[in-house]
Amino acid sequence: MIISHERLEPLISSLFAAAGCGLEEHARIARRLVEANLVGHDSHGIIRVPTYIDWLRAGQVLANQTPKVVFENSVLAVVDGQFGFGQVMGEEAIKLGLAKAGRQGVAVVALRNSGHLGRIGDWAEMAAEAGKVSLHWVNTSGGGILVAPYGGTQRRLSANPIAAGVPVANGPPLILDMSTCTIAEGKVKVAFNQGERVPEGCLLDGEGRPTDDPKAFYATPPGAILPFGGHKGYGLSVIAEVLAGALTGGGCSRFGVDRVANNMLSIILDPAVFRPAGGFFEEIGSLVMHVKSARTVAPDGEILMPGEPEARTRLRRLREGIAVDETTWGQLVATGATLGVAVEATAS
Numbered sequence: 001m002i003i004s005h006e007r008l009e010p011l012i013s014s015l016f017a018a019a020g021c022g023l024e025e026h027a028r029i030a031r032r033l034v035e036a037n038l039v040g041h042d043s044h045g046i047i048r049v050p051t052y053i054d055w056l057r058a059g060q061v062l063a064n065q066t067p068k069v070v071f072e073n074s075v076l077a078v079v080d081g082q083f084g085f086g087q088v089m090g091e092e093a094i095k096l097g098l099a100k101a102g103r104q105g106v107a108v109v110a111l112r113n114s115g116h117l118g119r120i121g122d123w124a125e126m127a128a129e130a131g132k133v134s135l136h137w138v139n140t141s142g143g144g145i146l147v148a149p150y151g152g153t154q155r156r157l158s159a160n161p162i163a164a165g166v167p168v169a170n171g172p173p174l175i176l177d178m179s180t181c182t183i184a185e186g187k188v189k190v191a192f193n194q195g196e197r198v199p200e201g202c203l204l205d206g207e208g209r210p211t212d213d214p215k216a217f218y219a220t221p222p223g224a225i226l227p228f229g230g231h232k233g234y235g236l237s238v239i240a241e242v243l244a245g246a247l248t249g250g251g252c253s254r255f256g257v258d259r260v261a262n263n264m265l266s267i268i269l270d271p272a273v274f275r276p277a278g279g280f281f282e283e284i285g286s287l288v289m290h291v292k293s294a295r296t297v298a299p300d301g302e303i304l305m306p307g308e309p310e311a312r313t314r315l316r317r318l319r320e321g322i323a324v325d326e327t328t329w330g331q332l333v334a335t336g337a338t339l340g341v342a343v344e345a346t347a348s
Contacts, residue, residue, distance in 0.1 A: 001329060002321040009034045011343060012046055015332070018339035019053050020063045025088055032087040036119040037322045040313035041177075043186025044119040047193065047328050050335045052085075052116070060143075060259035061085060061115040067092045070249075075104045078249065081114030086262055089114040094123050097268040098130050105273030109266045112250030117262040121177030121310070124165030128173035133269040136163040139244040142257025147181045148224035150234035153208030155224045157253050159184055160240035165307075167271075168288065169281040175307030180237035181225045188214045188225070193327035202226060 009030050016026035029052075037045035055061040065084025069077055077096050081089035093111040100107035117123075120136055127134035140158035147157040159179045166174040182202040191198050192214040205211045206221035217223035227233035243265045245252035250263030271280035292303045324332075336343035 001324050001326075003324055004321045005034050005038055005318065008037070008046065008322060008324075011332075012049060014341050015049060015053065015336055015339060015343075018336075018341050019056055021085070022064045025064055025085060028091065029085055029087045032091075032118050032122055034322070035122065038314045038317045039119075039121070039310035040317075041119050041121070041310070042190050043184045046324070046332065047186065047190060048116070048118070050331045053335050053339070055115070055260070065089070067111075069096070072096075075100055075106055076108050076110075078110045078112070080112055081261075083113055083259065083261060084115055086115040086117035090117045090123050090264065091126070093264070094126050094134075094266065094268075097134075097266055098127060098132060101132055101268040101270050102130075105270045107266075107268045109264075109268070110248035111262075111264045111266070112248040114250075114262045114264065116260055117264060119177065120161045120163040120264070121165075121175050121307075123264075123266065124163040124175050124177065125173060126165075127266075127268055128165035128167045128175065131167050131270070131272075132165075133167070133271055134163075134165045135267045136161075136264055137240045137243040138162070138262055138264045139241050139250075139253065141245055141251035141261050141263055142254045143260035144185075145253050145255070146185050146225050147237065148204060148226060150227055150231045153204055153224065155222065157181075157227075157234075157237050157241065159225070160237040160244070162236065162240060166284060167281070168284055171288075172307055172311040174284070174288075174305055175310065177307075177310075180227060180233045180240060182228045182233070183225060185225065188217050190325075190328075192218065193331075194325045 012033055013026045013030035016029050033045050033048060056063060062083045065082045067089050068080040068082055070080050071078040079093050093109050097107040097109040120138055123136055124134050138161045144158040145155045146159055148154055149156050159181050161179045164176040168174060183198055188198060197212040198214055200212050203211050203217050203223050203225060205216035205223045206219055227237055241252045244263045248263045248265055288305055294303055333343045
């Protein structure tokens, strides 16, 4: 089915409100999840709602939490998310970093013990909209072990995403939003729900054999996702563990953890401190033109900068609506029924 974001966002908001989230919280969660769908990252959008509600009921994520600043100085902050929803904790951590970077030109924010942070590109976009360059490293301290190390066949690491944002004058920002593995687990779930296969070279089954069947990933014994680029993605994933896990104090991937908690190290830079006014943006504009001037593989091809596909998808889905597969919709209906929310009636 196709549903507009104007209808989808209040629907999702109503589910989290019924689950016990306060006014500002349920609206912020819904806005971030629907935004993920709008930009084409369906793996981090409304497909997550039933899982989030399950975690909330199990006490693995907590409603209506306020981030706690454990330590701070003029440029650094260590923030404990107290297992609150990541859509709220992430936003608050970046707000704190932007305030510090605005005063000092640079800020480092270590966020630990946050609920699932959703699409990490949100935080890079948030900084870019404020005119700041940012880099974000994320890990999951145990509950989200999904990825086999290079040369291995069993899960030992999480997806460990990396994001970066660069403001661009008179254009959409450059946004890099990537996992250090071949495919995000959410995309495996999307394929599973839609009855589709995943690209070859992404998954191993429970016996360590290559597979393109998402069912094999969720089987017993479970399969594993591979790091992208072999040893390269694996190496980046290990560094994400160090920066987001060990350095923040949230912990590295390990067994024996019963909740999915994200940790994130964010570095925020004010380009105005590094270069005279306008110089940075002129340089970025020249870079974009230089890169796009390359001859394309196809005669009618086009070179896109990081973030452009998402920006175009957002415009299209704002206009045409968001496609929701039958399985995901059925899961939303079922979740709504347990909360006393008539999802189908709300969406009609």
